[in-house]
Amino acid sequence: MSSSIWLQCEHTVEIQDLASEEDICQLSNIQLRLFWELIQYKQRKSIQFKGTYAEKVIEEIDRPGVAGIKERMLMRDTANAIVHRKVNMPTECQLARSNKQLSTWIHFANQAYDSNDVEAVRTYYIIYEGIYPYKSKWKNKAKRLKHTRDFISHGEALKNKELLQFIGAELGDLKVNQFDPYNLKHLNFIRKQREEARRLIESELNSSL
Secondary structure, eight states: OOOOEEEEEEEEEEOOTOHHHHHHHHHHHHHHHHHHHHHHHHSSSSOOEEEEEEEEEEEEEEETTEEEEEEEEEEEEEEEEEEOOOOOOHHHHHHSSSSSSSHHHHHHHHHHHSSSSSHHHHHHHHHHHHOOOOOGGOOOHHHHHHHHHHHHSSSSOOOHHHHHHHHHHHHOOOTOOOOTTHHHHHHHHHHHHHHHHHHHHHHHHTOOO
16 A cells, blocks of 8 residues: 655765855755655655655764864755655666766656657657667667657658658558647557557666666
8 A cells, every 4th residue: 555655864965164054955966866856756656755855964073183174064855755665776876877967867757757759759859859869879679759740840741751650550551741639549649659669768777887
C-alpha cells in the first residue's frame, strides 16, 4: 500500500563570512538538485517540496598549531513523496564518473514523464541530442525519435523524403505529410513513439547510475 511521507535530507554547506541565508539556501538547492531529481526519476512520481531550513553551526578548532573558528551550515531539506518502490541510489564514485549534465537530463526525463505525449517526445529528443550532439552517428532508434519529433514540431507540410517515408510506413498512409493533433491514428502513433523514446532515454541514463 502506498503512503505519503516526509523525506528529510540533512547536509552541511561550507560558507563564507558574508554569505547571506538566501545565498546559502540557493547553494544547498544546487548541491541537492541531483539527489532529489534521482528520487523522483527512480520512483516516477513528482515530489512536492515543503521547504529548506538552515541552521548555522560554529565549531572551535583546537588542534596542535591550529586555532580558530570554523563555520558551516546545516541544511534540512524536506519534501513530500509517495514511496512505492525501493530506491537504489548511485554511489559517489558512479556520480563522479558521470557526465556533468546528468542532473539536467534527469530533470528533463522527469518533466517528460509528467507531460503529454507530444511534449514528452520533444523533451526526450532534447535529452538524446544533449547526450549525442553529432546526429551523423545516430542509429535506428535515435533516428526514429528524430523523425517523430520533426513530424510533430512543424506546422507546414513536410518535404524531407526520409521523414515522409518513415511516417507513411508507420501510419500506413504514404499521403500523410503533416501532423494532425485531432487525428486519432496520429495520436496513437505518437503515444507508441513516446514509450519507445522513454525506453531509449532511460537506457542511456541508467547506464550512468
